[in-house]
Amino acid sequence: MQYNTFQTVIMERLEHDIPDPKRISIQQVSKNNGIVLDGLTIMENDCNISPTLYLNYYYDSYNHGISFNDVYQSLLSDYHRHKPSQKIDPSFFTDFDNIRDKIAMKLIHYERNKELLEKVPHIRFLDLAIVFYCLISMDFTTGNATILIHHSHLKNWNITTTELFQIAKDNTQKILPEKLYDMNDVIYELSGRLTHPDPTVSRPSPYPMFVLTNETNLFGATCLLYKDLLKHFSEESQTDFYILPSSIHEVILVPTLENDCYGELSDMVREVNDSQLMDDEILSTHAYYYSRRKNEITM
Known part of the structure; x- marks a missing residue:
């Protein structure tokens, strides 16, 4: 089965198996090191947040001999295990005081992420870069939800990259020991x-x-x-x-x-x-x- 057919059949099965009302879509998502993947999202009822399921990885499993039905059941299981139990109020992210204690930092490779680094605040560290994200939920069972911080966020919050770095340094060691x-x-x-x-x-x-x-x-x-x-x-x-x-x-x-x-x-x-x-x-x-x-x- 070719990849395009694989995507189509997955969508058809989900349309049948996920009850209405729902919104199912596939969008290209830029990941670390310039990797672009096909992210599947499913939003049931009036929920405004969904786990992103990367179809490329499921297709790799299929190509390595796992039956399509087993791959599909794995995808469906992953969705149900990680889907949120409630909506998220998007306005919480506009007020910096709401997310100040959730700001954290991570390391990525500098040269492999040059295109991304044009869009996000960062600090150079050797041949790496420190970038920043908001850890909006931390759950050992369902996983972690994060939002990468862009220049536009800093403009809305009226803070500098240096200030963001200091906040992230203090937070990260506390919330992720x-x-x-x-x-x-x-x-x-x-x-x-x-x-x-x-x-x-x-x-x-x-x-x-x-x-x-x-x-x-x-x-x-x-x-x-x-x-x-x-x-x-x-x-x-x-x-x-x-x-x-x-x-x-x-x-x-x-x-x-x-x-x-x-x-x-x-x-x-x-x-x-x-x-x-x-x-x-x-x-x-x-x-x-x-x-x-x-x-x-x-x-």
Whole structure:
């Protein structure tokens, strides 16, 4: 089944299965790294908000051998699991006092998002950019709802990018606190759960590795910017460390331990990007270095 036919059949099935009144539409959505996807939205009754279901990913599942009916049922299940229970008053976003404590920041790649960065306030950070969003809901069951902040929002709120950055720095560390854990502990735990342990799973990393993200795993790479977090980690480990940008949602900290493995670790980052990540989840293509003496990150 070709992609256009796939979209048509999905729409026909939804028109039949979702009760009226409803509005079902497909629109192109610009994602991170310049990726454009086909976003399906379903608004039942008089609801004015809907989860966005990206048909490209469901079509990939279909092309990988999952039956159309199973793919459709998965899409329908995802919609029902994430659909909002009530309307959102759009006026809440016009008054900055309403959303001030919901402003947060995230890291994206600078060069891959140049077109987007023309439209949104941002701060340059090495070869990355800090951009800002409003976290309008945070639910561990149904997921998180966010709105990317554009220049037009700042104009309406009468604030500057510098002011926005300070607010986001203060907020993000509070509402999305960091989570740091030893990757080898996770590997051993996973291996212990297997009835027939797979040696490729149970084999520890040749380097000590610590995963850094936040409690929701949403844009967790931003934890790199949290005040004194890297400084405290380096003081506890008594070493400098490499930073592997494993995705926009997490990074991996690798203590140097006198080893110069920057090239090998950068190769690892690129391999993960190519084999494990969707294109819009890629943060960067190389490792970074944190100096304990200078208390700074370099490329």
